[in-house]
Amino acid sequence: MTDPLVRVEDLEKYYYERDNFTDRLLGREPESVQAVDGVSFEVKEGETLGLVGESGCGKSTTGETLLHLREPTGGAVHFDDQNVFEMDDLTEFRKRAQVVFQDPFSSLDPRMTAGEIVREPLDVHEIGTKAERRERVAELMERVGLSAGQVDRYPHEFSGGQRQRIGIARALALEPDFVVCDEPVSALDVSVQAQILNLLEDLQEEFGLTYLFIAHDLSVVRHISDRVAVMYLGEIVEVGPVEEIFENPGHPYTEALLESVPRADTSEHGRQVETLSGDVPSPRDPPSGCRFHTRCPYAREVCAQEDPDEYEVERDDAAGHRAACFRRVEDHEYWSSPTLEADQQAAAGETTADETAADD
Amino acid sequence: MADELLRVRDLSTRFFTEEGQINAVESVDFDVRDGEVFGIVGESGSGKSVTALSVIDLVESPGRITSGEVWYRNPDLADEVRDDDPEAVDGDYVDVRQVPENVRRALRGPSFATIFQDPMSSLNPSITVGEQIAEAVEVQRRARSNPRSTRSRTQGFGLTDMLASTVLPGHNYVSDESKERAIELLEQVGIPDPADRADEYPHQFSGGMLQRAMIAQALAGEPDLLIADEPTTALDVTIQAQILDLLRDLQEETGMSIVMITHNLGVIARMCDRVGVMYAGEIVERGELEDVFDHPVHPYTQGLLGSIPDLDDPAPRLQPIEGNVPDLIDSEMDDRCYFADRCPKAMEECLSHPPEFDVETGEPRDEKTAAGEHGVRCVLAQQEFDPSRALPEDYFESDARRTSEGARDAAAEDEEVSADD
Numbered sequence: 098m099t100d101p102l103v104r105v106e107d108l109e110k111y112y113y114e115r116d117n118f119t120d121r122l123l124g125r126e127p128e129s130v131q132a133v134d135g136v137s138f139e140v141k142e143g144e145t146l147g148l149v150g151e152s153g154c155g156k157s158t159t160g161e162t163l164l165h166l167r168e169p170t171g172g173a174v175h176f177d178d179q180n181v182f183e184m185d186d187l188t189e190f191r192k193r194a195q196v197v198f199q200d201p202f203s204s205l206d207p208r209m210t211a212g213e214i215v216r217e218p219l220d221v222h223e224i225g226t227k228a229e230r231r232e233r234v235a236e237l238m239e240r241v242g243l244s245a246g247q248v249d250r251y252p253h254e255f256s257g258g259q260r261q262r263i264g265i266a267r268a269l270a271l272e273p274d275f276v277v278c279d280e281p282v283s284a285l286d287v288s289v290q291a292q293i294l295n296l297l298e299d300l301q302e303e304f305g306l307t308y309l310f311i312a313h314d315l316s317v318v319r320h321i322s323d324r325v326a327v328m329y330l331g332e333i334v335e336v337g338p339v340e341e342i343f344e345n346p347g348h349p350y351t352e353a354l355l356e357s358v359p360r361a362d363t364s365e366h367g368r369q370v371e372t373l374s375g376d377v378p379s380p381r382d383p384p385s386g387c388r389f390h391t392r393c394p395y396a397r398e399v400c401a402q403e404d405p406d407e408y409e410v411e412r413d414d415a416a417g418h419r420a421a422c423f424r425r426v427e428d429h430e431y432w433s434s435p436t437l438e439a440d441q442q443a444a445a446g447e448t449t450a451d452e453t454a455a456d457d
Numbered sequence: 458m459a460d461e462l463l464r465v466r467d468l469s470t471r472f473f474t475e476e477g478q479i480n481a482v483e484s485v486d487f488d489v490r491d492g493e494v495f496g497i498v499g500e501s502g503s504g505k506s507v508t509a510l511s512v513i514d515l516v517e518s519p520g521r522i523t524s525g526e527v528w529y530r531n532p533d534l535a536d537e538v539r540d541d542d543p544e545a546v547d548g549d550y551v552d553v554r555q556v557p558e559n560v561r562r563a564l565r566g567p568s569f570a571t572i573f574q575d576p577m578s579s580l581n582p583s584i585t586v587g588e589q590i591a592e593a594v595e596v597q598r599r600a601r602s603n604p605r606s607t608r609s610r611t612q613g614f615g616l617t618d619m620l621a622s623t624v625l626p627g628h629n630y631v632s633d634e635s636k637e638r639a640i641e642l643l644e645q646v647g648i649p650d651p652a653d654r655a656d657e658y659p660h661q662f663s664g665g666m667l668q669r670a671m672i673a674q675a676l677a678g679e680p681d682l683l684i685a686d687e688p689t690t691a692l693d694v695t696i697q698a699q700i701l702d703l704l705r706d707l708q709e710e711t712g713m714s715i716v717m718i719t720h721n722l723g724v725i726a727r728m729c730d731r732v733g734v735m736y737a738g739e740i741v742e743r744g745e746l747e748d749v750f751d752h753p754v755h756p757y758t759q760g761l762l763g764s765i766p767d768l769d770d771p772a773p774r775l776q777p778i779e780g781n782v783p784d785l786i787d788s789e790m791d792d793r794c795y796f797a798d799r800c801p802k803a804m805e806e807c808l809s810h811p812p813e814f815d816v817e818t819g820e821p822r823d824e825k826t827a828a829g830e831h832g833v834r835c836v837l838a839q840q841e842f843d844p845s846r847a848l849p850e851d852y853f854e855s856d857a858r859r860t861s862e863g864a865r866d867a868a869a870e871d872e873e874v875s876a877d878d
């Protein structure tokens with residue numbers, strides 16, 4: 098747990114709209130959607146970093162871009178001190194970094210058998226002889242809780258949980274060091290979800306894997322992560338050790354997220370929840386200053402003007418806990434800034450609310 | 458027990474597919490009381506959505522409600538129906554399963570309303586949101602102005618209107634009053650600038666706003682019972698909290714009852730007064746929130762609660778339920794406890810189908826005995842777990858191996874069943 102295995106620096110991924118030939122002919126300016134806008138974090142060897150946020154905040158795009166499955170707009174990703182985006186040959190990186198996708202129904206080729214799916218990475222990277230590959234596939238199937246006799250079945254013959262196990266076996270086939278788990282359990286029922294979470298934990302221990310665990314379910318993230326990064330509108334607003342984030346959230350957005358989650362407990366009944374007002378603004382036209390100020394209960398005028406840096410959360414044992422909020426700085430001008438009027442806040446949110454629909 | 462708005466008895470729904478008969482809902486009983494939130498919780502394929510659809514008679518082919526009574530308390534309706542169908546009336550209660558189709562249909566809106574899981578696909582993308590809500594208002598208004606016309610909803614909508622509406626979709630049916638009421642409803646559900654937003658199309662709304670619009674539409678008929686089928690599953694947590702707040706405020710305002718169907722135990726805990734846990738088409742445990750969450754008896758309920766990571770106090774390891782949800786194909790459902798093959802406490806007693814026991818007395822419950830709130834369909838309510846009578850661990854596996862061919866065919870079906878959710 099010392100050196101970072103993956104170091105992400107200012108990763109940016111913009112999508113452009115109105116950028117086709119006709120638009121250029123008509124002289125239209127391309128419009129950018131800032132899906133990921135300057136994200137930096139580290140994943141240390143052997144740890145699980147949870148990346149959490151609501152839909153449309155750019156967490157999946159972050160995961161895919163850092164694996165170079167999407168072309169980044171800017172920034173760098175260092176994997177074992179090598180810049181992934183400058184590699185001439187990605188073969189070696191692909192062997193060491195794998196991914197488990199969210200939807201076990203669409204991420205497996207329906208015309209391939211389970212065995213072929215798990216064997217494909219071995220074929221692509223030409224590992225072992227035919228017999229060795231077959232043996233390896235059987236071994237992997239057993240390891241993820243399927244039986245080796247099921248290799249000849251097609252994906253539609255498996256249930257959702259079993260399909261996700263196939264996806265995990267495929268990711269493990271090349272003995273990777275790093276696995277991006279992109280919402281691996283959100284399509285599953287709770288009882289099956291627990292099976293898969295336990296499996297992921299066991300595999301991590303057995304093979305010394307490093308996970309980037311992307312999820313929107315906070316209780317799952319708390320369960321599996323060592324450290325957590327919270328994303329909002331393409332930016333990381335808070336990062337720190339899991340206990341810290343959940344016990345002493347340093348950013349108002351994290352606070353609101355934790356407040357909103359309904360607990361499966363009788364004390365939950367009739368609990369008064371301070372809900373956040375409004376919707377997530379559109380990433381086409383993100384709010385000025387702190388992106389959260391349109392919904393933040395503590396917003397002041399300075400929040401609408403300046404973009405907060407990441408500040409260390411001042412606590413004795415809070416090593417590595419940073420939050421992008423002025424309230425973490427004791428002598429910041431925030432404290433003398435006038436409160437943001439509610440209608441100002443609403444107006445800022447209103448202009449963009451219309452466009453959020455497309456992202457949901 | 459006059460405070461029960463709805464009494465559902467022995468409701469069964471079957472799907473007749475090419476692969477065989479699927480028992481989606483199997484002899485379900487439950488009551489919904491005035492002004493309460495009754496929760497139905499279960500995994501996908503457990504039959505919770507089909508139960509709700511069966512109550513309001515929206516089950517589509519190849520599904521069919523094969524038995525059951527749905528007693529709904531409505532004195533006016535009882536008077537109206539008494540002459541034609543004396544069988545279907547019991548005091549103030551009417552069995553909506555026995556009344557003619559058109560009467561049953563007329564109940565949707567003023568008596569029962571539904572909000573569905575996916576607001577994006579539940580609204581018509583080619584009609585403005587305001588228009589769609591106004592349409593619901595208009596239907597209720599016309600029905601109310603002529604009570605007997607509940608039997609023919611299309612009154613006042615003649616051939617000319619139909620032709621005109623084909624040329625100008627939607628613009629003929631709705632009056633100005635209905636439009637105004639629609640805007641009021643949008644305001645009631647917390648949509649800012651309702652007058653402007655009413656003229657927008659569904660794609661211009663965000664997911665949370667659409668769910669609000671759908672709630673507004675459901676409220677148009679001032680229903681006695683609102684069935685909320687996974688109302689927040691497609692939404693983010695911060696938006697989910699807003700919608701749950703809204704539902705609770707509306708319930709306090711209007712005094713309606715809500716049946717809340719969800720797989721999310723947290724939503725159940727926040728909203729519901731009483732809960733039923735469904736598994737394989739049956740309610741396996743029911744009771745007040747405290748009964749089910751703090752003192753669960755059924756191993757399935759215990760397993761569900763053990764499967765979810767606790768946000769405030771994470772356990773080092775989750776306790777999942779092994780195995781998968783059964784396929785509910787009739788030919789494969791033996792006459793045993795349907796959970797026995799996944800149950801860590803399966804005993805020889807579990808090989809015969811258990812009745813519902815009262816947890817307090819340990820006796821099987823029926824209509825006559827005044828049963829307590831907490832009921833469970835498990836022999837553990839009656840006797841302690843006896844390891845000497847436990848089934849060997851591979852009991853069902855060896856059984857399964859014998860029928861593995863059947864299981865392979867079944868996997869395809871699994872998909873269809875879960876697609877309903």
